[in-house]
Amino acid sequence: MLCPSVDHYPSEDEKLRASKLSRRRGGNCPNSLEVLQQLVEVSQSDLSLGLMTVLPKRQSHSTAFIRDSLGPSVDCDNCVYREDTSEPASCYVIQSQQTGSRTIVNYNGLSEMTFEEFKTCVGQTELENCWFHFEGRIPDTTLKCLQFLRRTQPSVQISVELEKPGRAGLDKLAAEADLVFYAKGWAQACGYKSMEECLRSQSRVTPKAKYLFCTWGEDGAALLTRSDSTCISVPALKIADSEVVDTIGAGDTFIAGIFFGLLCHYDEWEWARKLRFANELAGRKVVQEGFQGLGQVMTRQMR
Secondary structure (H helix, E strand, C coil): CEEEEECCCCCCCCCCCCCEEEECCCCHHHHHHHHHHHHHHHHCCCCCEECCCEEECCCCHHHHHHHHHHCCCEECCCCEEECCCCCCCEEEEEEECCCCCEEEEEECCCCCCCHHHHHHHHHCCCCCCCEEEEECCCHHHHHHHHHHHHHHCCCCEEEEEECCCCCCCHHHHHCCCCEEEECHHHHHHCCCCCHHHHHHHHCCCCCCCCEEEEECHHHCEEEEECCCCEEEEECCCCCCCCCCCCCCCHHHHHHHHHHHHHHHCCCCCCHHHHHHHHHHHHHHHCCCCCCCCHHHHCCHHHC
């Protein structure tokens, strides 16, 4: 992912010099893994992390960059490597200093993971006490993957993120999940006016979900617990003398925080604390560039 910062968004055929340029690894699930591995490392938790996706050939510079960015604690051996290409999926994010907005252009020359490839990857994975998290994309293939896990591995836990509005079939993915994350953009596109409205409505069409989450930008985040239909919310974190500088990956960071609370502090932290932790983690992410150092920043909150 290339992220140039410009004074203003260029008009058509305008030549414009960027004030700075950064290169990052993108991807919703890899972003969450990068943050989660920091939290695991700082807390010295016993949690194994792995990525299951499509990458360029093993020996390419791009693949090395991706693996290095995730850190040694994230296992990438069960990824599918496309040996006929050396370029990953790419994303160009133009950030306007004038308005604070961002314009994103995606390109992916890698063919997507097939259902058969997913089954092969699952067969190579240690599935005891295993959790699978899916980004809500390629709904038809992803639904087959979820149904395969439900049919053959009933003990695994499944979560799904619904982010992109207008992507048909995401509701079917949510209906198969134990835990669902809803983004503000998706919720608003469905006509919901608030986090609680979204969660209470979705709880009626997600029969397997134990917990539903919704993030709402400046309004914070909310959680609905199915067992007692309780909905709690927390406001967005406001840090004195800080301003929002980078919202890319804020939702992925929130998800990492929830997983940390759920998988590493299930019994010690009540759900209100898990939600506050994830919300603060996301709040601290948006006032810095990238994800580096978030684990260290959250050390006190882990005690």
